[in-house]
Amino acid sequence: MAIGVWLVGARGSVACTVSAGAAAVAAGVAETTGLVTELPALAGAALPAMGELVIGGHDVIEVPLRKRAEDLAHGGVLPTAALAAVNDDLDRVDARIRPGVTSDQDERLADTLARLRADLDEFRAANDLESVVVINVASTEAQVAPHPAQRSLDDLRRAIDRDQRVLPPSSCYAHAALSAGYGYIDFTPSTGSRLPALHELATTTGAVHAGRDGKTGETLLKSALAPMFADRHLRVRSWAATNLLGGGDGLALTDPGALAAKVSSKAATLGAILSDEPDAPVHIHYLEDLGEWKTSWDHISFEGFLGTRMRLQFTWEGCDSALAAPLVIDLARLAGAAQRHGARGPLPELAFFFKDPDGTTEHRLSRQFDRLCHWATTLPSRP
Numbered sequence: 397m398a399i400g401v402w403l404v405g406a407r408g409s410v411a412c413t414v415s416a417g418a419a420a421v422a423a424g425v426a427e428t429t430g431l432v433t434e435l436p437a438l439a440g441a442a443l444p445a446m447g448e449l450v451i452g453g454h455d456v457i458e459v460p461l462r463k464r465a466e467d468l469a470h471g472g473v474l475p476t477a478a479l480a481a482v483n484d485d486l487d488r489v490d491a492r493i494r495p496g497v498t499s500d501q502d503e504r505l506a507d508t509l510a511r512l513r514a515d516l517d518e519f520r521a522a523n524d525l526e527s528v529v530v531i532n533v534a535s536t537e538a539q540v541a542p543h544p545a546q547r548s549l550d551d552l553r554r555a556i557d558r559d560q561r562v563l564p565p566s567s568c569y570a571h572a573a574l575s576a577g578y579g580y581i582d583f584t585p586s587t588g589s590r591l592p593a594l595h596e597l598a599t600t601t602g603a604v605h606a607g608r609d610g611k612t613g614e615t616l617l618k619s620a621l622a623p624m625f626a627d628r629h630l631r632v633r634s635w636a637a638t639n640l641l642g643g644g645d646g647l648a649l650t651d652p653g654a655l656a657a658k659v660s661s662k663a664a665t666l667g668a669i670l671s672d673e674p675d676a677p678v679h680i681h682y683l684e685d686l687g688e689w690k691t692s693w694d695h696i697s698f699e700g701f702l703g704t705r706m707r708l709q710f711t712w713e714g715c716d717s718a719l720a721a722p723l724v725i726d727l728a729r730l731a732g733a734a735q736r737h738g739a740r741g742p743l744p745e746l747a748f749f750f751k752d753p754d755g756t757t758e759h760r761l762s763r764q765f766d767r768l769c770h771w772a773t774t775l776p777s778r779p
């Protein structure tokens with residue numbers, strides 16, 4: 397049976413690249429480069445095949461996916477030649493996209509949660525799906541102060557009954573997924589399922605969940621390079637990062653609250669890996685001209701034997717969606733397999749994919765990769 401992949405933010409750049417890319421790979425018109433789940437190290441894992449993934453989702457805009465895909469092809473993200481082969485698939489995904497929820501929505505919270513849940517259940521039934529994994533790839537939300545009702549499931553239920561607006565949109569989607577026992581993965585720095593009340597809900601229903609914020613650029617390099625300094629006993633004095641971003645993501649991060657959420661999710665890596673936490677400022681700037689590309693320039697100052705000062709600088713120029721989309725597909729396949737084999741609750745084994753992983757303090761990329769491979773290849777084979 398197929399696995400449902402429900403993308404929150406289904407009309408965005410990452411989501412559209414997921415829908416087009418999964419269809420292109422399944423049709424044999426694109427290679428699997430960038431898909432971790434296609435590596436020989438994971439060949440022994442019993443994962444759903446690419447053709448077993450059925451995609452749907454929520455969004456708050458109505459631009460047709462064909463148009464989004466054309467724009468992405470025009471911007472050099474999607475190969476124009478593959479578009480003709482996947483347009484019908486994109487139309488099918490388009491027909492499964494439902495209206496989402498915004499923070500200023502004029503709807504009772506209980507009704508919002510019931511509507512989102514009904515969309516997921518209908519998706520499952522209409523496509524005869526074994527299970528559903530909800531993956532948040534919507535615009536980053538502003539960081540907000542926690543509400544006391546988020547502390548426990550009972551408090552949350554009472555607040556929902558009183559129609560208090562105690563959940564940001566990302567957590568409404570997480571609630572809808574977890575209440576049905578479906579998986580929830582947060583690829584963004586938004587709150588999502590990271591609330592005590594929602595962890596309790598996941599425990600009650602046995603739903604799997606993981607996050608948060610996909611690790612695709614500057615933080616990916618930090619988690620690969622910082623262990624080298626640590627293992628060579630070199631003292632990192634400062635690690636200054638400047639990120640230039642175009643696209644919808646870059647624009648969303650011009651909101652100070654959303655920017656704060658992104659900077660905070662990028663902050664944990666160095667402190668977790670290096671024994672002397674360096675001065676590590678992170679700056680993110682929107683540069684419309686970059687389109688779907690991002691540039692990270694990092695300046696690392698470090699000290700060796702006898703206090704000798706040295707420097708490393710790197711420039712990373714990445715295509716945001718080409719880096720992110722295969723990881724979203726990997727997460728769908730891995731979470732789908734976990735559900736299929738009876739996993740429950742948080743999946744810290746997926747930390748490899750995230751800037752700010754749930755359920756573990758391990759940020760070293762190679763350790764995260766080893767843990768992922770061990771876990772995925774020892775999941776029991778398909779019943």
Ligand SMILES: NC(=O)c1ccc[n+]([C@@H]2O[C@H](COP(=O)([O-])OP(=O)(O)OC[C@H]3O[C@@H](n4cnc5c(N)ncnc54)[C@H](O)[C@@H]3O)[C@@H](O)[C@H]2O)c1
Nearest residue numbers: 405407408409410496534535536584610612644645716720
């Ligand atoms: N591309 C990467 O490398 C990368 C890495 C880590 C995290 N992310 C995160 O992935 C997310 C998506 O990035 P993108 O480049 O596709 O952005 P995008 O702006 O192209 O797409 C975001 C989509 O979310 C939709 N959306 C906004 N609010 C919504 C809501 N309340 N409910 C449902 N949909 C909503 C928008 O309409 C849009 O279609 C961002 O939060 C970004 O921070 C991306």
